[in-house]
């Protein structure tokens with residue numbers, strides 16, 4: 001799955017292929033690492049399997065037909081919903097925090113910034129397991145609550161859509177804070193003053209000046225959160241319950257327990273297409289690719 | 295006339311940096327007051343304190359009789375034209391200018407009418423749909439002025455609003471602004487470091503130097519009777535001589551300088567006091583023979599023709615250059631000839647030396 005996600009991101013690089021042709025070795029590398037696997041996945045998505053689950057090269061569109069069934073559509077919808085809610089929460093949580101670290105004159109600015117960066121360097125799998133330990137029935141939170149006699153028995157925090165979203169927000173929040181930080185940092189303090197000078201109250205200044213001028217950061221943050229949300233299967237695996245599968249879970253299952261690689265490949269292609277559409281939409285709204293760090 | 299803005303004992307520190315020092319200033323309603331001073335002397339800081347964007351470390355600022363900090367920015371009848379324009383980059387020129395009225399919830403039709411008027415006034419008609427990034431520096435400045443003026447404030451604060459304009463447009467806008475100010479009867483507090491601009495536009499000028507208000511007065515007073523050496527040298531051209539008072543009688547003073555003796559008029563000076571004498575180039579005269587009372591000799595070095603005036607540059611024996619204005623067409627001595635500069639006693643401005651005052655104070659202290 002990680003591989004598939006990489007494909008989806010790198011496939012945009014192929015926009016620049018003509019320029020890259022000049023640099024032969026680079027092209028070769030790109031072809032080997034990006035184009036070949038991508039074509040491989042694409043071809044496989046039209047293959048079939050025999051009764052022993054071996055991939056056989058017999059052309060079929062059945063895989064895609066299966067993916068259009070209501071069961072699958074429901075999960076796409078659910079995955080989009082989880083991604084959407086995660087993104088919204090990240091905006092709501094990330095904005096004030098980014099504002100704080102971008103605007104503070106305090107000497108703790110660097111430390112606040114580091115608080116965002118450091119989790120980046122730690123394996124997210126480990127951190128998500130940390131949440132499971134924390135929220136589990138024998139976890140710290142339940143122990144603490146019972147110790148304080150706030151609850152009688154252990155509460156079920158885990159294994160629902162809420163905890164999945166919590167995990168997603170937790171893992172992806174830095175992707176919102178960093179572009180927001182940049183765009184808020186760039187915001188000219190003089191504009192806020194002139195807005196106030198011209199009679200705008202704080203809220204009006206926010207909606208008339210601050211929000212439009214930092215929307216670029218919100219946009220790029222959103223796209224950098226929304227897309228991984230569709231694929232981060234391990235979070236719903238570890239924290240989620242029955243109704244929190246994302247597209248990534250489906251893909252993972254087909255390659256592992258389901259052992260239906262062509263179907264998994266078709267799912268990957270669907271995910272790539274959704275990603276492409278989202279990025280196109282983002283560009284259409286005026287977002288720049290550089291601010292995505294692509 | 296009554297005072298609309300009042301600063302009393304205002305001090306401002308940025309950390310250890312004492313930027314505005316014990317400033318007392320009272321701005322009359324309807325006047326055009328200029329804060330004049332060299333870069334970094336605290337003009338912007340003073341303006342920002344009046345606008346309420348910066349809090350004085352000590353002292354009080356009253357606008358319309360009320361302390362600045364008592365009102366939210368949007369309740370004040372004060373608008374600012376910022377040194378850096380601060381136009382909203384994501385709004386069109388129309389929306390930029392309409393912003394203040396929109397915030398006051400003025401009806402749309404009235405907004406349209408007033409924006410149209412003000413845009414005509416600053417000669418920006420036709421630029422409504424453009425964005426600030428599509429304008430030249432001068433056009434941006436006019437938008438900034440229009441955006442503030444449209445609110446019809448009682449006091450308008452302008453921070454070097456013409457800094458980015460070329461000379462011709464600058465002169466034109468100076469007259470335009472002055473005319474607007476008279477017509478709309480708005481109090482202008484205007485910041486500039488251009489002394490010529492200050493002299494032509496202002497009713498009164500406050501000359502600032504290192505955070506201190508050196509002198510407050512009409513352009514004539516500032517020019518004719520500078521009270522400090524800084525004011526004398528900063529406003530217009532001048533020749534500065536320094537020396538000890540040799541003789542004084544009935545306000546007529548002779549001063550011994552390094553290479554001679556010069557004269558001036560003034561009261562409140564004492565014998566032997568080390569003073570500064572300032573003489574404007576246009577007050578300087580010279581003759582081929584020594585003039586009674588003066589002992590000053592110079593060699594003509596060069597002439598510079600500036601329109602109707604010829605600037606004569608001569609060198610004193612100690613190497614100091616002096617400037618003298620002559621009318622074009624006058625007969626002038628050849629470069630290299632020796633001349634004897636002099637002036638009417640009344641035309642010299644005599645100034646105490648601040649360091650001297652301190653020395654005098656120390657002198658007059660009783661010995662312990």
Ligand SMILES: Nc1ncnc2c1ncn2[C@@H]1O[C@H](COP(=O)(O)OP(=O)(O)OP(=O)(O)O)[C@@H](O)[C@H]1O
Pocket residue numbers: 308311313331332333334335336337338339340377487
């Ligand atoms: N926010 C600030 N923090 C620290 N120091 C400041 C701040 N604003 C201004 N200063 C300092 O205060 C002094 C006066 O600045 P100010 O902007 O008032 O000068 P100015 O007279 O407007 O100069 P200019 O003509 O160059 O605009 C300067 O030495 C400046 O470095």
Ligand SMILES: [Mg+2]
Pocket residue numbers: 337338339377453
């Ligand atoms: Mg300034």
